[in-house]
Amino acid sequence: MTVTERFLDYVAYDTQSDGKSNTVPSSEKQLALGKHLVEELHALGIENAHLDEYGIVYAWLEGNVEGVETIGWIAHMDTASEMSGKNVKARVVRDYDGKDILLNEKEQIVMKTSEFPFLKEYVNEDLIVTDGTTLLGGDDKAGIAIIMEALDYLVHHPSVLHGRIAIAFTPDEEIGRGTDHFDIQKFGAKFAYTVDGGPIQTISYETFHAASALVEIHGSSIHPGSAKGKMINAALVAMELHQLLPALETPAATDGYEGFFHLCELHGAVEEARMEYIIRDHDREKFERKKALMAAAVGFINTKYGTDCAVLTMEDSYYNMREKIEEDMSCVDLLEKAYASLGIAFEVEAIRGGTDGARLTYEGLPCPNIGTGDHNCHGKYEFVVVSQMETGVKLLVEMAKLQTE
Numbered sequence: 240m241t242v243t244e245r246f247l248d249y250v251a252y253d254t255q256s257d258g259k260s261n262t263v264p265s266s267e268k269q270l271a272l273g274k275h276l277v278e279e280l281h282a283l284g285i286e287n288a289h290l291d292e293y294g295i296v297y298a299w300l301e302g303n304v305e306g307v308e309t310i311g312w313i314a315h316m317d318t319a320s321e322m323s324g325k326n327v328k329a330r331v332v333r334d335y336d337g338k339d340i341l342l343n344e345k346e347q348i349v350m351k352t353s354e355f356p357f358l359k360e361y362v363n364e365d366l367i368v369t370d371g372t373t374l375l376g377g378d379d380k381a382g383i384a385i386i387m388e389a390l391d392y393l394v395h396h397p398s399v400l401h402g403r404i405a406i407a408f409t410p411d412e413e414i415g416r417g418t419d420h421f422d423i424q425k426f427g428a429k430f431a432y433t434v435d436g437g438p439i440q441t442i443s444y445e446t447f448h449a450a451s452a453l454v455e456i457h458g459s460s461i462h463p464g465s466a467k468g469k470m471i472n473a474a475l476v477a478m479e480l481h482q483l484l485p486a487l488e489t490p491a492a493t494d495g496y497e498g499f500f501h502l503c504e505l506h507g508a509v510e511e512a513r514m515e516y517i518i519r520d521h522d523r524e525k526f527e528r529k530k531a532l533m534a535a536a537v538g539f540i541n542t543k544y545g546t547d548c549a550v551l552t553m554e555d556s557y558y559n560m561r562e563k564i565e566e567d568m569s570c571v572d573l574l575e576k577a578y579a580s581l582g583i584a585f586e587v588e589a590i591r592g593g594t595d596g597a598r599l600t601y602e603g604l605p606c607p608n609i610g611t612g613d614h615n616c617h618g619k620y621e622f623v624v625v626s627q628m629e630t631g632v633k634l635l636v637e638m639a640k641l642q643t644e
Contacts, residue, residue, distance in 0.1 A: 240391070242628045243331070246367065246384040250376040253325040256317035256411045263420065264294035264317070264410035272316050276408055279387060283394045288406075293420035296408040299427070300390055300401075304643050307402030310573075311431030312389070312635060313595055313606065314382030315412035318374060319617040328370040331625070337362040342371035342619070350620045357614075365625040375621035377613030382434035383408060385611060385628055389635035401639035405431065409595055415451070415556045417595040423604045430570035430605040432638075433596040437588075437610035439627035439634070440578075444571055444607035445561040445589040446597040447498070447519040448526035452533050453552040454480065456512040456540075471544055474507030477514050480549065481505075483536040488529075496521045496589060498529060521559055521589055557593050560600035560607075570605045577637040583630065609634065 240248075252272040257265040264270065273290045280288035280298045288298035296316075299309075318324040332340060337359050340350040348371030352358050369375045386406060393401055405428045409417040412435075437443070458473030484500050486492075493499045498520025506513045518533065520526040530553060537551040564571065578585040596606030612627025 240388075242384050242388040242632055243367070243625050245387055246377075246381060246623065246628065247329055249380040249383055250327045250329050253327075254317050254376070255320060255324045256414045258320060258414040265414060265416065266317070269316050269410040270294055273408065273410070276316075276383070276387070280390070280406075283390060285390070285394075294410040295421065296406070297425065298406040300393060300404040300406070302402040302404070303397060304400045304402060307643050308429040309403040309405055309427050310638070310642055311405040311407065311426060311428035311604070311606075312386045313407045313409065313431055313433045313599075314386055314435060315379045315409045315417050315595060316383065317410050317413050317417075318376045318380075319378065319413045321617045322374040322619060323372075324374055324376050327373045327376055329367055329375060330370070332366045332368055335361055335364050335366050340366075340368060342368060346371060348372075348619065350622070355615065355620065361624055367623040367625060369619055369621060371619045374616070374618055375613075375623065377436075377611065377621055377623040378616035379412070379435045379611070379613075381611035381613045381623050381628055381631075382436075385434050385631035385635065388632045389639075392632065392636055393639060399636065399640060400643045402642050403427075404639060412595050415449075415593075418598045418602070421595070421599065423599065423602060426604070428604065431596070431599065432570070432574070433594040433606055433608045434611055434631065434635070435594050435608055436613050436616055437590075437608075438614075439610045439612050439624075439630045440583060440585045441588045441610040442571065442574055442578075442585055442607060443588055443590045443610075444564045445521065446557065446559050446593045447521055447591065448523055448558050449556040449593050450518040450526070450530055451554055451556055452516040452518055452530075454514040454516070454537060455550045455552075456480070456507075456514070457548055457550070458510050458512070460509040470509070471548065472509050473512035474509065476540060476544060476548065477505060477507050477512040480514070480536055480540050483539060484532065494591070498522070498525055500529065500533070517556075519591075523559070523562075557597040558601055560597045563600045564605050564607060567605065571607055573638055573641060574607065574609065576641050577634050580637050580641065581630075581633060583634075
C-alpha cells in the first residue's frame with residue numbers, strides 16, 4: 240500500500256468524538272478504526288500491538304541495534320465535532336492547476352483561491368479533497384497513514400538501522416481527553432512526536448495554554464404581560480455576558496501569538512441558557528488574565544441579577560509545552576537533523592491549538608509536533624497534499640536512522 244491508499248482507507252471510518260459523552264472512549268465508532276489498525280500492525284509482524292481498555296492502540300517496533308533510546312510516534316484517531324466525518328467521499332485532484340476546485344457540482348460547493356490563496360502554492364501537486372458535505376479527516380488520519388507507512392518501510396527494509404520505536408494511536412484528542420489514560424511508563428519512550436496537522440515543513444513545540452469555561456445561566460420566567468421588574472431572560476443575560484468580553488479577542492480577529500475567547504456553543508431560552516467557551520493564549524500571564532476576566536464577567540452578572548444567576552465552571556485543559564521542552568531540546572535537535580539530512584527547509588512555528596503532546600510533555604514525555612500536509616482542518620474545505628504525506632514518511636524513517644548515530 241502507499242501512504243495515499245492508507246489514508247483513503249482510514250478516512251472511510253467515521254471516528255468523530257463526542258464531548259457530551261462520559262464514556263471512554265467518547266464514541267464506540269473510534270474503536271472500529273483502532274481494531275483495524277491493530278490488525279494492520281499484526282500483519283506487519285508487530286505482534287505486541289493491541290487496543291487497550293481505554294481505546295488506545297499501543298505497539299512497539301523492536302530495534303535492530305542495541306544501546307539506542309526508544310522514541311515514539313503518536314497520532315489520534317478521532318475527528319472534530321464541527322462537521323460530520325460520516326460517509327467521507329474523498330477524491331484525489333491530480334496535478335492541481337491552481338484554479339478553484341469544484342468539490343460538489345450538485346450543491347455548487349467550491350474551494351476558491353480567493354478565499355484560500357495559499358492553494359496556489361500547490362500547483363502541480365496531487366491534493367486529496369472532500370465532496371463538500373463532510374470534513375476530510377486528515378486531522379489526524381494523515382498522521383496515522385504517515386506512521387503506518389513509515390513502519391511498513393522499516394519492517395521491509397531490515398538493513399536500515401533503528402532503535403525501538405513506540406507507537407500510539409489515541410482517541411478523543413479533539414475533545415481534550417486524548418491522554419487522560421495514556422500510560423507513559425508503558426509507552427517507554429525517552430521522547431515522542433505527535434504527527435498531526437499543518438504543513439510538513441513545520442516544527443512545532445509551542446502550543447496555547449488552554450482552558451474551557453461553561454457558563455450556566457438561570458433566568459426567571461413570567462408572563463410577558465406582567466414581567467416588568469420581575470423577568471430575568473436567561474438568553475438575553477447570555478448575550479449581555481458575552482458583550483463583556485473583548486470583541487476583538489475572538490478566533491476570527493486574531494492570529495499569530497494573539498489569544499482569544501471562543502464561544503463554541505450557545506443554547507438559550509427565558510428560563511435557562513448555556514454557554515460553552517474555550518480560552519486560549521500562548522503567554523501564561525495573558526492566559527491567567529483571560530480566565531480572570533471571564534470570572535469577572537460572571538461576577539458582574541451575578542451582582543446585577545442575583546448571586547445564583549450565572550454559574551461558571553472553568554478548567555485548564557493543557558499548557559504551552561515550550562516551557563518544558565526548552566529544558567531539554569534533544570527531541571527538537573533530532574528532528575532538525577532529519578530535515579537537514581533530507582535537504583528540507585523547515586520553519587519553527589507556534590501551534591494555534593494544542594496536541595496530545597502538550598499534555599504528555601507536562602506529564603514527563605517531551606512531545607513536539609510534526610506536520611502532515613493537512614490544511615483547512617475541521618471543515619468541508621479540508622485537503623491533504625499527497626507529497627507532504629510522502630515526505631512525512633521519509634522524515635520519520637530518517638529520524639529513526641539518525642537516532643542510532
